[in-house]
Amino acid sequence: MSISQDYTDYIAWDRLPHMWCPGCGNGIALKGLALALAKQGIPRHKVLMATGIGCSGRAGSYVSFHSFDGTHGRTIAFCTGINVAQPDLKIVAFLGDGDCGAIGGNHLLHAARRNNDLTVLEINNFTYGMTGGQFSPTTPAHSFSSTSKHGKVDYGMDMCYLVAEAGANYVASTTVYHTAQLNKFINEAISTRGFSFVEIASPCPTYYGRHNNLRSAPEMMEWFKERALPKEKYDELTIEEKQKYIMRGRLVQRDREDFLTMYMNELNNE
Amino acid sequence: MKDFLEGSHAVAHAVKICKPGVISAYPITPQTHIVENLAEFVASGELKTEFINVESEHSAASVVLGSLAMGVRSYTASSSQGLLLMEEVLYNIAGLRLPLVITCANRAVSAPLSIWNDQQDSEALRDAGVIQLYVENIQEAVDLHLFAFRLAEDPRVLLPVMVCMDGFVLTHAYEAVDIPEESEVDSFLPPLELREKLDTENPLSMGIVSDARFYMETRYAIQETMKEAIVIMPELKKDFIQITGRNLNVFFESYKLEEAQKVIICRGSVSGTVKEVVDEMRDEGHKVGALKLISYRPFPTEELYRALKNIPLIGVLDRAISLGSSGPMYTEFKALFQGKEGTPKISGFIGGLGQRDITKKHVREMFEKLDGEEITCEFINLNVEYLMGARKYT
Numbered sequence: 001m002s003i004s005q006d007y008t009d010y011i012a013w014d015r016l017p018h019m020w021c022p023g024c025g026n027g028i029a030l031k032g033l034a035l036a037l038a039k040q041g042i043p044r045h046k047v048l049m050a051t052g053i054g055c056s057g058r059a060g061s062y063v064s065f066h067s068f069d070g071t072h073g074r075t076i077a078f079c080t081g082i083n084v085a086q087p088d089l090k091i092v093a094f095l096g097d098g099d100c101g102a103i104g105g106n107h108l109l110h111a112a113r114r115n116n117d118l119t120v121l122e123i124n125n126f127t128y129g130m131t132g133g134q135f136s137p138t139t140p141a142h143s144f145s146s147t148s149k150h151g152k153v154d155y156g157m158d159m160c161y162l163v164a165e166a167g168a169n170y171v172a173s174t175t176v177y178h179t180a181q182l183n184k185f186i187n188e189a190i191s192t193r194g195f196s197f198v199e200i201a202s203p204c205p206t207y208y209g210r211h212n213n214l215r216s217a218p219e220m221m222e223w224f225k226e227r228a229l230p231k232e233k234y235d236e237l238t239i240e241e242k243q244k245y246i247m248r249g250r251l252v253q254r255d256r257e258d259f260l261t262m263y264m265n266e267l268n269n270e
Numbered sequence: 271m272k273d274f275l276e277g278s279h280a281v282a283h284a285v286k287i288c289k290p291g292v293i294s295a296y297p298i299t300p301q302t303h304i305v306e307n308l309a310e311f312v313a314s315g316e317l318k319t320e321f322i323n324v325e326s327e328h329s330a331a332s333v334v335l336g337s338l339a340m341g342v343r344s345y346t347a348s349s350s351q352g353l354l355l356m357e358e359v360l361y362n363i364a365g366l367r368l369p370l371v372i373t374c375a376n377r378a379v380s381a382p383l384s385i386w387n388d389q390q391d392s393e394a395l396r397d398a399g400v401i402q403l404y405v406e407n408i409q410e411a412v413d414l415h416l417f418a419f420r421l422a423e424d425p426r427v428l429l430p431v432m433v434c435m436d437g438f439v440l441t442h443a444y445e446a447v448d449i450p451e452e453s454e455v456d457s458f459l460p461p462l463e464l465r466e467k468l469d470t471e472n473p474l475s476m477g478i479v480s481d482a483r484f485y486m487e488t489r490y491a492i493q494e495t496m497k498e499a500i501v502i503m504p505e506l507k508k509d510f511i512q513i514t515g516r517n518l519n520v521f522f523e524s525y526k527l528e529e530a531q532k533v534i535i536c537r538g539s540v541s542g543t544v545k546e547v548v549d550e551m552r553d554e555g556h557k558v559g560a561l562k563l564i565s566y567r568p569f570p571t572e573e574l575y576r577a578l579k580n581i582p583l584i585g586v587l588d589r590a591i592s593l594g595s596s597g598p599m600y601t602e603f604k605a606l607f608q609g610k611e612g613t614p615k616i617s618g619f620i621g622g623l624g625q626r627d628i629t630k631k632h633v634r635e636m637f638e639k640l641d642g643e644e645i646t647c648e649f650i651n652l653n654v655e656y657l658m659g660a661r662k663y664t
Contacts, residue, residue: 053351053383069383072351073326102325103296103355131297132306135323146306147297147323149313 005041007034012064019058023217025176025202029123030059033092036187047090050079052099054130056123059094073103076111079118087117087260090190097124097138101157112166114259115194121186122159122197125204133207140243144211156243160199164252169194171251175201177224178248185250194258201228201246272448277408277440278303280447281373284415286317287455291342294322294333298352299385300437301375305347327352331359338368339476341467346370349437350377350391357395363430364399365488366477369422370430371415376538377437378624386625387437389538393590393598399492401431401499402566406541408445411435413518416450420459420506427499429492436539438625450514458513496568503565521570523562524577526552530559532583532640535603537563540589540628547633558637563599571606583640584614589622596647617645626651
């Protein structure tokens with residue numbers, strides 16, 4: 001298969017139009033991935049997109065390379081299996097915040113700790129969109145959702161710091177409004193060997209927005225523009241204040257040995 | 271008074287008037303509307319309960335395991351993958367003899383991913399020690415939820431009860447339903463009093479390891495309770511009828527079995543279609559009938575035998591399959607008649623997987639096929655063209 005130079009080669013155009021709502025950010029994130037794959041000239045047969053369930057889970061249908069959908073929440077776990085069985089495959093997990101941080105949170109922590117050679121793109125829309133707008137672990141405290149009609153009573157989860165502490169090689173966070181930064185981070189993530197993680201804040205005007213006075217996509221984009229702070233500024237906030245803001249910036253970029261390299265080295269030392 | 275309600279909302283209303291102290295759930299289609307509506311009741315102050323939206327179904331089942339161990343009435347609901355993720359915990363809840371009420375909004379199990387309705391998910395929980403009741407319509411869903419709390423919490427039972435309702439077909443459909451008054455429910459359902467629970471005044475250990483000397487007795491005890499439930503359920507049913515003035519079937523519903531020569535046994539919402547075909551065929555002079563199974567666990571063997579012993583031709587319609595064998599309900603009914611006098615000819619059909627249509631035409635065809643040779647496991651309304659590379663079904 002020839003090496004693609006154009007991002008359009010990575011999109012399955014015959015499957016469009018997609019089923020995402022008007023104003024959804026999934027498409028921007030997906031394009032960011034296609035651009036990065038094209039930039040690095042990764043052949044289509046050498047890349048796999050793994051998805052979970054929910055809105056982001058439909059992304060696998062819209063790419064022209066391998067895609068795989070297993071059980072809800074276990075995406076990172078089966079990616080670990082794919083990675084050790086086929087190490088030369090570039091694996092990108094395209095997950096929602098629920099899949100990544102709630103039901104699959106345990107796998108996220110341990111894949112980051114083991115430093116498996118995977119890229120996880122977490123599309124954070126602050127809600128469970130496909131099932132009708134229930135609150136998720138990243139929903140900020142006091143937000144409204146279909147299961148928190150009087151405001152969410154627990155804090156949103158800071159997945160970036162969690163993954164960074166667990167041992168990932170690359171961690172970054174941004175929003176789909178900041179497209180140039182988004183494309184750059186995805187590109188850096190997929191060129192990292194070891195565990196890489198990009199949290200991408202994405203608008204869901206249909207549910208999160210509707211429940212929280214951000215009824216249209218432009219309003220949500222404005223919200224991202226105002227509320228996404230550079231890492232240095234974000235770090236100065238208290239926990240309570242952080243619930244109202246989104247971090248953007250790179251947290252970690254390092255070159256720890258990934259799981260398979262370490263494994264093979266241990267074997268060879270015996 | 272009757273309200274025009276969506277199936278899920280009707281269930282939420284029924285759960286609300288039973289006043290659980292803890293509700294915990296995780297979103298999954300087609301169950302979600304139930305807990306969303308309960309969340310609304312909590313937000314509006316109509317329902318005083320701890321509502322906890324957790325990080326997975328495994329956690330949801332574990333939360334109610336904890337709250338029930340404290341002796342607090344608890345409720346959860348799920349579907350499909352979510353229910354299967356709960357399975358480990360549900361075995362635990364049954365083993366610890368905790369009276370959970372859980373709704374299963376029946377949905378197909380992946381792969382391939384399907385959000386649509388069949389009954390494979392609850393079938394997978396068949397052996398867990400959970401009482402399973404299947405409903406045909408929304409009124410039955412309301413009534414059996416009230417009944418489920420009473421049955422689960424009866425000190426002679428103390429087992430989880432799962433009310434199974436077909437996803438979308440019932441959860442998302444509207445029907446005029448009668449929701450009893452809270453005062454009526456209060457007299458039917460006394461507050462939960464667990465004799466053995468976690469209590470700081472009287473410490474006890476729950477769920478600790480039991481070696482080969484004790485484990486088997488715990489399973490035996492559940493089996494005995496399941497048998498006793500067959501006696502207890504009609505008793506509780508009488509109370510229910512007295513309070514609501516509405517009849518309630520708890521084992522099964524016999525439909526035009528008098529002098530019937532051919533009977534289709536079915537479960538859940540498809541029973542409506544089957545009954546309609548029975549009506550039509552009766553009008554045409556055919557002696558046909560239907561039996562709608564409600565209580566799958568415990569399986570009311572004697573009662574079913576008495577209802578069916580004079581029927582020469584029986585068809586069992588399963589909306590799940592035990593792959594490698596046949597329809598699970600079919601196997602039960604075959605076993606029911608084994609060694610008995612005048613065993614009928616019993617045929618097994620698999621239909622409606624992943625919400626494939628079962629129309630009146632298909633029901634009629636099933637009735638017609640009962641005249642022929644006995645069939646073990648025939649898929650109805652199968653699209654042979656879609657089998658592609660798979661082995662052709664013969």
